Structure formats: C-alpha cells, structure tokens
Amino acid sequence: MNIQDTEITLVNNQKYHTFAFNGQVPAPLIYxxxxxxxxxxxxxxTAMNHTIHWHGLFQKNNWKMDGVPGVTQEAIKPGESFTYHFKAEPAGTLWYHCHVNTNEHVDLRGMWGPLIIRPKHPTALEKTVTKDFILMLSEWDSKWADKPGSGGLPTDQPDYFTINGKSYPEVQPIRIKEGDVVRIRLIGTGDKVHSIHIHGHDFLIAFKDGQPLKSPIVADTVLIGPGERYDLIFKADNPGRWMVHDHIESHTVNGNQPMGGIMTVIEYEGIPNDPWYELGDHKFVPNFYYEESLKKGPGFYNADVFHGKVIE
Amino acid sequence: MNIQDTEITLVNNQKYHTFAFNGQVPAPLIYxxxxxxxxxxxxxxTAMNHTIHWHGLFQKNNWKMDGVPGVTQEAIKPGESFTYHFKAEPAGTLWYHCHVNTNEHVDLRGMWGPLIIRPKHPTALEKTVTKDFILMLSEWDSKWADKPGSGGLPTDQPDYFTINGKSYPEVQPIRIKEGDVVRIRLIGTGDKVHSIHIHGHDFLIAFKDGQPLKSPIVADTVLIGPGERYDLIFKADNPGRWMVHDHIESHTVNGNQPMGGIMTVIEYEGIPNDPWYELGDHKFVPNFYYEESLKKGPGFYNADVFHGKVIE
Amino acid sequence: MNIQDTEITLVNNQKYHTFAFNGQVPAPLIYxxxxxxxxxxxxxxTAMNHTIHWHGLFQKNNWKMDGVPGVTQEAIKPGESFTYHFKAEPAGTLWYHCHVNTNEHVDLRGMWGPLIIRPKHPTALEKTVTKDFILMLSEWDSKWADKPGSGGLPTDQPDYFTINGKSYPEVQPIRIKEGDVVRIRLIGTGDKVHSIHIHGHDFLIAFKDGQPLKSPIVADTVLIGPGERYDLIFKADNPGRWMVHDHIESHTVNGNQPMGGIMTVIEYEGIPNDPWYELGDHKFVPNFYYEESLKKGPGFYNADVFHGKVIE
Structure with missing residues (x-):
C-alpha cells in the first residue's frame, strides 16, 4: 500500500490535499x-513521516505492530517502507489510520480506511443482514486544503463535512428494497461528534466498537464520537425516500451553503422519481458504501470511486 | 398552524427574530x-420556504408526509399552505421542526416544538409517574438575532443557551413534592451537545428517542446530542432546592455573564424561602414545562408563555 | 482545605493561574x-467568591450542604470560611468542584478534585481489581492563563488539554503488569467532550457516574461529557506499550504542537526500553493517578506532584 500526495474533491470545486493510501479516500477496504x-x-x-495504527485490533503479543511512532515503532520516513504483520482479531467493524501528527493527518489528510473482520460466530441478528453499508464521517477546514504539513489546530473551524469523503449532494443514495435487513456501519474518523438520524425507521444500535451490545438500544438518532463505531441494524419495512443525516445542523452545509455536508437518502426500490427530487438525476455509483465488496467476502478492495488525482 | 416572523426574548434584552409556529417558541405541544x-x-x-418534519414518526406507507424539501415534497413557499396527515406512531417523546435550511431555521429561528404520543401499553415504570416535564435545549448566536435568512454557519459561536426558549434566571423552577415520581423529557433541538446534571438525585435514563431502554441506566449526568431525546425518571425523595444544569459550563452564561443559560432549580414543596435565594422573588408561571397540559391528556396546546411579538 | 491563588504548569512553559484547593490541581483526593x-x-x-459542590452526593436531608451559591447557600467570600458536613453516599467515583462562576472557576481555574467512596457491597467485578487509576480530563485556553477573574466564555478556544493537570509528554505512564485487573476512572471536569481510546485491549464500561451498569458495554473508545464519570475495567493480558488518548485529535496538541495533550502510555512491567521510546528517559513519579493512595484505603490525600506555586 502506497501513501501518496493526492488531491481529492469533497464537493463542487472544494479540493483537498491528502496523504491518501493508494491515492484513495477512504483508503482501500481490508476485509x-x-x-x-x-x-x-x-x-x-510523501515528504512527511507516517505509520499505520489498526484501530481496535488486539495485537496480542504483537504490540510492535500497533503503529504508534515513538511508542511502538519509529515513524516511517519519506521514501521508506514498513511491513505490518498481524492477526485479524477481534471480529467486527474496525478501521485503520496514520498515527503521526494525527490532528492533521487523520483529521485533514484523509489517512483512514475501513478494516472489517468477519466473525467466526456471528450473532443471530447479524446473520439476517442482507445489505451492509460502511459510512465514514469526517470534517475538513477549507483554509488548510492546499497547505499540507499545517492545520488540525484546536482553533480550526471545519466548514466541509463528508460521508466516505463526499458531501451531499455528491454522495450516493443508500439503495435497499423492502424486506432487506440493513446494517449501517458508522465510523467516526474525524475530530467532531456527529448525531446521525435516520428518518422513517427505528434502528437497533447493535454493535459498538465492533462488539455486540448485550442489551441493544432502540433509537432513531445516535451520537458518535471520534474513533467510535456503531453498527445500526433495521428491517426495511417502510418503502419511500428517507433522509439519513447529521442532526448537528451546522454539519449539513458545504462552506456557507445550506443543505449539504453529512446527508444522504435511503432509496427503496420501486419508488417512482419525482421532478423535484434533488437526487432524481443523480448518476448512481454502486459500492460507494462498499456494499458490493462486502457481499463478495474477504479481500483487499481498491475502489475507483475514491481515487483522487495523485500529485507527482 | 401558522409560521410567522416573531420576535422573542431569550433573557434580559436579548431579542431574537424567529420563524415561530403560531408565534410561539417552543411551538405548540401536540399531544x-x-x-x-x-x-x-x-x-x-413568512418570506422564506419551510416544511415540517415529524422527528421520530414512522410515517408507515406515508413517506410523502415526512417533510423533507426536495426529497419527500416541495418546500412550502411564502404565502402557501400544506396539509400533513399522519398516524401518531410510535409512542414516546418525539418532536417536530422545519427541514428547510435547518442550520438556520432549526438552530437559530426557533422552528421546533414537542410531539408527545401516549402509549397504548405504558411500561410499569412510566405508569408510576406523577409529574411530567418537557425541556427543549437550544443555543443562539446573538450576532444573527436580527438577520433572518442568515446564520447557522459552522463558524458560529452561540452565546445564549435556553431551556424552552428561556435562559436562567428567566426560566421557571421545576416544582415537585416529596413522593412524586418525576419524568424529565429532554429534547436536543439545537446544534450542540449538552451534558445535563441533576443535583441530589440519581435518575434512571429510562427512554431514548421515545423508546424504553431494555436496560435503563442509573446516572446523575446525561450527554444528549442534537435530535436525541432522553426521558429521565426519578423518585422525589430528597426535599430541598436542587440545581439542574448543563455541565458544559460555557453553556451556563448569558452572553459573557456567568450563571445563566441552561440552568434551573428543582423546588420541593414546603422548603422555606431564603433571602439569598436567586429565584426567591421569581414570578411563577405554571406549565412552562407543559406539566399542566400533559396532565390534561391529548390535545393541541398553544401556550401564552411562549408567545413572542409577531412581526407584521 | 484552603482555596489559594496558585500558579501551575501544564506542560513546557505553559503556566496557568488557578484557585487551587490546598495549592493542588487536581485538588486533594478525598477517599x-x-x-x-x-x-x-x-x-x-483568594479575592473571589467560591463554594464547593460535591458532585454525585445525594446529600439526603442535607441540601444546604450542596454548595450552590444563591440556591443552597451564600457564596464563601474572600477571607471567609465555611464548613461542609455530609454523609459519603452513594458509593462510587464522584468528584467535587467550585460552583461559583463555573464557566471560569471549573473550566479554567483548576477547582476540582476526586471524591471516591468505597462501597459496602462491591460488585463481583470490582472485587477483582488489582490496580486503580483516576484520570481527570480538562482543557485550558492559554489567553486567560494570567487573567484570573476572566475567561470561560462560549467563544473560548482551548489550546491545552490535560490529564490530572498535565499534558503529554509530562504526564506519567500507567504502569501495570500482566495479570492485573485494571480500573480506569475517567472524570470529565472541563467544558469539552472527550473520546478516550485505549490501544490493544477491549475494556468493559462497567460504571457510569459511580453506579454499576446493569449491562456493561464492551468497547475500545468511550465518549465522556463534562460532569460524567466512566469506570473502565480490563484484564491486563497483553504485555507491551499501549497508547491511551483522546481520539478528538485536536485535543492531542500542546498549543500548536502536535502529539501532546490528552495522551499517555500503558507500560507493562518487563517490556524493555527502546532508544526511540518517547517516555524512555521519563522520570517516573508514582501516585500520579492516585494508585498508591487508593491502595492505602480511605483518607484525605494531599499530593506533592500536584502542588503549584502559591501566589502570596
């Protein structure tokens, strides 16, 4: 996996200089x-130091593979390589990210991707899942967009907000059909808390940080902090078009334009279009939430849709 | 229900231009x-577009009543009307709010009210409740007070903080008596997380987002995000005067004056006044937390106490 | 206990004017x-008014000892004294802090300390604990460092972040050995939410606000708001060096320097040093997390390590 200076586009003309894994934000899915x-x-x-921390892995008897510069290893310098070996344990929704200058590299430079580990002994509930989606939540401060090596300060005021690196309306809808059992894996990859609300359905908060809750919680809104993961599961029993969005409403803007940021739409199969539907003419790109990769089973998944422009 | 340009007063001389439902902030209680x-x-x-989203309703087979502009309906234009029909389902603590330019209309223009649905099959615990209060939590940035059509940016820094549209000490105390079983319905209607602490009592976090927790949590502080609702239930077994406040202490100011914002006092019946008690001379206005309306049973409740000055 | 104008050092040369209890930040442990x-x-x-609120205590039939100025007592004026009498109830992880101008005194002036009450009937899980640590989480805005009587405004932007009053790398490591059962008592004493992540272990979120959770939650990250306490318990089964840090990455800076703030390292006994280990030459000061005092049993514990320079 290469760490590369890469320019991505969040929405409209808002570009951002990242240190992307394989030129992709999010980074490739490891399943x-x-x-x-x-x-x-x-x-x-790149011209900066980096490492990879595998967030949530136990790394049993293997702490020097945990990816923390100055604690478990020396940082990987520009031009150098490092090989991580580890066991995929425990099962669940994990992720990986750089652990050097995290306030910049994780918060502003797109150095994160999903790490999903399929359990040997799935819960009864997760066995029923028919559609599985990954949503990684981030924020970006446009003033650092073209200043790699700077930013990520406590005084930053992010003005762009993304799901899998894209802001509404340039995200993809979540397409399901009646009868599906839907799993939404939320991953907090940025610096801010998000309060994710799904319309038209209560869901079960079924997993936290990859582990099943002994006492799952019924909810329509879930507060997720940086580093946390929540897997939401619900029965698709209510055909229609339903918003999924951050209820921190200032996270649903693009710069100073309202109705953007962390929003998307659950589209049930068979719902006719309407002339006023904002995503009615949207070009659909499947696998934006990794749903097709997750269906195929374990593997290493690069994704065209997340490729930026590598800066030579 | 009319949406009207309305001037309200948060505390002292801090006025705010809202787009209030029936000229009230909070909007009328629908029970x-x-x-x-x-x-x-x-x-x-008003001169702006609006809709109403009924937050938490299933809207089964009724998605076009969900109130999202450009997704479930066209926005209601100035001078126009729209009729919402829906079934009150599920039971619990819900709320309603505009879904147009939510970063301004919900966060700064007071477009929200409580929607309480009485269950057919209440839990054993909620059957014991004798006093029922609704607290809607919001923030306001004074620089947008008289600039309708602006504000709600991610760079905003709110400097006023309210319960049901009022800041301490202009809120009302929560009056109970020994032996009561008290239910406090918290609704996060703004843009910020709040950390609500009650003195002198542990409470049960009994409901989240209207639904009973299978495993209620004993606590003295609860973190609530935008869009979330928590119903707290406790036994009134400790006569005295007890603070209820946001432990995010910068939310307990009015502008730059300390000891304001999101604070109130639980007053037990029979506690004698003290000359130094800050609310000792306070004019008591019952039903500020809808406790009298909730006692009367289902209905549509306008409330004088929440009326602002309608701007013609 | 004396409240004294005291200068403390957060990290490097960042000093801060506090109103410290017995000249210590955190204040003395009451166990x-x-x-x-x-x-x-x-x-x-000091030259300011103060009180002490005992956060989490029931204060049964004792509300005038709750420490809220203007509600349960008159503030303690400069030069005056006040005597608090109370019963240690309920058991668990509690804390105490000033309740006058909390936005400044609690958020910026270090007026808080731990109050731990040992239960008559401990849970089976807590009986197994062999190492017990207290971590109090705070933020500081350097622009108010030498301006006592000012600050704590909603527009503040804290730029220093501490565990028990110190920022990485000037905190202490958490030293344990294989086979320990470790309890980490997190206390949110500031104005911000923190998202605490422990590497290499899942933990049980076993207690909230001092009370055992009926259904403990397995996690690797926990979101904690101001005023909340979470007791995390885990088995020390994975020798190595493991980070503990706030995953709100902008809280892991010192001013504008990355890799500071709310971070520390769990060090297992017997792990050899490495030349590149950042804390390898660190002078170890035991009892920084009160682990030795907690082992000794109930008492009132002043701590040299938390003493600042009293300002006469």
Missing part, C-alpha cells in the same frame, strides 16, 4: 476473516 | 394517543 | 467509606 494472518507493506511516497 | 390520525394545516406567513 | 460522616472546613484565601 478479513477472524483469525486471518495479514501482511501489509506500506511505502511512504 | 396524541398512539395510533391517532392527525391532520395539521400549515400556513407559511 | 471515604460508604456512609462515613465527613467534615470539610474551607478557607477562601
């Missing part, structure tokens, strides 16, 4: 079976 | 029985 | 048995 032995070779093609 | 069919005719008397 | 009768004499040696 493994519980207990798999995994090797990842990382080549640092 | 229904589970399963009721409800019709609400909305007349937009 | 009691459930049901103990406690008397605390408070002498206000």
């Amino acid at each position: 493994a079976d519980e207990g798999d032995d995994i090797t990842v070779v990382v080549n640092n093609l | 229904a029985d589970e399963g009721d069919d409800i019709t609400v005719v909305v007349n937009n008397l | 009691a048995d459930e049901g103990d009768d406690i008397t605390v004499v408070v002498n206000n040696l």
